[in-house]
Amino acid sequence: xxxxxxxxxxxxxPFFDSTIKHGVTHFSVYNRMYMATxxxxxxxxxxxxTEGVSLWDVSCERQVxxxxxxxxxxxxxxxxxxxxxxxxxxxxxxxxxDHDGRIINDPVLLKLAADRFWLSLADxxxxxxxxxxxxxxxxxxxxxxxxxxxxAVQGPKAEDVVADxxxxxxxxxxxxxxxxxxxxxxxxxxxxxxxxxxxxxxLYLTDGSRGNELWEIMWKAGEPYGIGPGTPNSTERVExxxxxxxxxxxxxxxxxxxxxxxxVDLDSEADFIGKTALQKIAANGGPARLMTGLLLxxxxxxxxxxxxxxxxxxxxxxxxxxTSTYSPRLERNIGIALLETDVVKGAxxxxxxxxxxxxRGEITSLPF
Ligand code: THG
Numbered sequence: 001x002x003x004x005x006x007x008x009x010x011x012x013x014p015f016f017d018s019t020i021k022h023g024v025t026h027f028s029v030y031n032r033m034y035m036a037t038x039x040x041x042x043x044x045x046x047x048x049x050t051e052g053v054s055l056w057d058v059s060c061e062r063q064v065x066x067x068x069x070x071x072x073x074x075x076x077x078x079x080x081x082x083x084x085x086x087x088x089x090x091x092x093x094x095x096x097x098d099h100d101g102r103i104i105n106d107p108v109l110l111k112l113a114a115d116r117f118w119l120s121l122a123d124x125x126x127x128x129x130x131x132x133x134x135x136x137x138x139x140x141x142x143x144x145x146x147x148x149x150x151x152a153v154q155g156p157k158a159e160d161v162v163a164d165x166x167x168x169x170x171x172x173x174x175x176x177x178x179x180x181x182x183x184x185x186x187x188x189x190x191x192x193x194x195x196x197x198x199x200x201x202x203l204y205l206t207d208g209s210r211g212n213e214l215w216e217i218m219w220k221a222g223e224p225y226g227i228g229p230g231t232p233n234s235t236e237r238v239e240x241x242x243x244x245x246x247x248x249x250x251x252x253x254x255x256x257x258x259x260x261x262x263x264v265d266l267d268s269e270a271d272f273i274g275k276t277a278l279q280k281i282a283a284n285g286g287p288a289r290l291m292t293g294l295l296l297x298x299x300x301x302x303x304x305x306x307x308x309x310x311x312x313x314x315x316x317x318x319x320x321x322x323t324s325t326y327s328p329r330l331e332r333n334i335g336i337a338l339l340e341t342d343v344v345k346g347a348x349x350x351x352x353x354x355x356x357x358x359x360r361g362e363i364t365s366l367p368f
Pocket of ligand 1: 061092093106107108120121122123150176193194195196202242243
């Protein structure tokens with residue numbers, strides 16, 4: 001069996017020992033950290049997330065902190081979304097772009113103070129990018145990776161668990177808003193967010209020496225609600241059409257192609273990296289490709305694709321599928337693909353070429 005080898009190059013999470021203790025079976029690598037991806041029972045993990053509550057080590061969602069006199073200006077220049085409306089204590093989903101409009105990350109932005117921000121990253125090296133932009137543009141700001149590690153509590157019963165630990169005020173937190181607090185003296189930022197559409201919270205631990213302690217507190221509090229271990233769930237996220245950066249895009253994709261246009265403010269006053277390029281794409285007939293849902297044939301639950309697989313129409317290459325899964329909610333196979341705009345607008349069928357066999361794919365709008 002092929003195995004992942006452990007070494008100092010790839011970092012361990014503050015919750016690492018807890019994930020081992022609770023039976024983690026699979027890791028991936030994300031932002032140069034081990035990332036738990038399964039506890040060996042996908043069905044139970046999906047059910048816990050959609051009907052109960054599950055605890056996820058997502059500390060590989062590293063933070064880039066931007067602080068100092070020009071923090072707001074630098075953060076805005078890095079982000080295509082108009083941040084002038086973002087309040088202290090509020091989070092925003094922000095697809096970040098390079099100068100040609102290609103997406104380079106899709107973090108959650110947290111505004112901690114007028115002059116202090118976190119970018120809670122997907123899997124790419126934004127620390128290097130933000131430092132380079134800061135220096136090249138002469139902004140008076142500090143860019144660092146702070147000691148911050150998110151732990152997600154997700155599922156319909158997550159609110160009860162987090163309220164039992166933190167107090168009923170968490171029930172009033174609005175979507176993507178957050179507050180700094182302590183749990184038994186452990187410093188955390190509590191946010192209503194998470195990479196699922198099942199509801200839930202993220203606890204951003206700000207003292208990495210206390211990860212296993214925090215895990216155990218949440219575990220004990222969750223026991224009456226049947227809490228169990230989980231990970232970012234690829235089946236639920238496909239059903240809910242949440243972008244998996246690095247999975248669903250290739251190196252050239254832009255946010256307009258990925259259905260993230262509502263998070264890009266091309267008419268805003270603010271200047272940001274990629275603005276001119278994206279305005280040009282929008283003015284010249286829109287994006288060449290579109291992310292779409294596919295309903296896939298087959299009565300048997302299909303194996304999820306392990307790499308981007310080609311999609312054709314009438315024998316012609318029209319794009320790729322990035323994820324496929326059997327959906328318990330829809331009781332059929334579904335997938336996410338990035339295909340030529342005309343093909344998606346034609347809303348016809350395509351052929352998906354997986355290593356196992358060819359599947360007929362019916363184009364359908366997202367979310368499923
Ligand atoms: N939480 C935190 N950090 C993260 C993620 C997270 N970093 C990596 C990755 N996830 C970033 N990507 C996403 C993608 C989608 C969403 C959040 C983070 C998301 N999107 C909703 C949607 O598209 O419907 C809501 C967006 C909105 O309305 O603002 O939640 O999960 N800390």
